[in-house]
Amino acid sequence: MLRFCAQSTYSQSRILLQPLANKQITSKLKAISSCSNIISRHYSVKLRDEKSNLECIYYGPLTPQIKGVKVFSLSSSVAGFLAQPIIIKEASSIGSMSLIVALCSVVGFFTFITPILLHVITKKYVTEMHYDPATNTYTATTFNFFLARKQLNFKVEDVVVPEIPGMFTTLNAKGYPLFVEARHFSDPMHYAKLMGYDKPMDFKLGEQDDDSTSK
Numbered sequence: 001m002l003r004f005c006a007q008s009t010y011s012q013s014r015i016l017l018q019p020l021a022n023k024q025i026t027s028k029l030k031a032i033s034s035c036s037n038i039i040s041r042h043y044s045v046k047l048r049d050e051k052s053n054l055e056c057i058y059y060g061p062l063t064p065q066i067k068g069v070k071v072f073s074l075s076s077s078v079a080g081f082l083a084q085p086i087i088i089k090e091a092s093s094i095g096s097m098s099l100i101v102a103l104c105s106v107v108g109f110f111t112f113i114t115p116i117l118l119h120v121i122t123k124k125y126v127t128e129m130h131y132d133p134a135t136n137t138y139t140a141t142t143f144n145f146f147l148a149r150k151q152l153n154f155k156v157e158d159v160v161v162p163e164i165p166g167m168f169t170t171l172n173a174k175g176y177p178l179f180v181e182a183r184h185f186s187d188p189m190h191y192a193k194l195m196g197y198d199k200p201m202d203f204k205l206g207e208q209d210d211d212s213t214s215k
Helices: 002-052 063-094 097-122 188-196 210-214
Strands: 055-059 128-132 137-143 147-155 171-173 175-178
Touching: 063 097, 063 137
Parallel strands: none
Antiparallel strands: 055 128, 128 137, 137 147, 171 175
């Protein structure tokens, strides 16, 4: 009888305490989930704000073509470099020194000279340009020799427009030549600022000589 009463009281207390424990666990889980949502939302807003500061104002239309040409040039250079010992071995079996020199010069030209020439021509081409209105800073993106993106940060004060522009050179930013096209800017005012069109014009009429002034 006593055992039956004890079992009944234990079951009743278990029935009464189980909902309370479940409520406490669910409330704690809800609090933890809400805190995690707040933290994730806070950090996601920060990352989005940091990325939204940069505004893409220019995109070079020849970027895919330049990338494809450089990939083909680098891959052919690697293949030529690996095949050069085989070519020299086959040419030496013939026994003609002039043939060996001709083959080595042709393979060496396509292996070493072509990538260097392509890099000299395309290293000034700006693929993208971004603008940060908070700091008034421009970021120009170009390709290096191994087709990796190279970024250059500069301001309008760092830009020098040459009087006689060189080959594939529109302006110099911190001494580095860059090539851009005016029609591919999303806002022409940025191109005007970089080229100095918003500054007073200097017609450079020159000064008269003392002899001409005295006459």
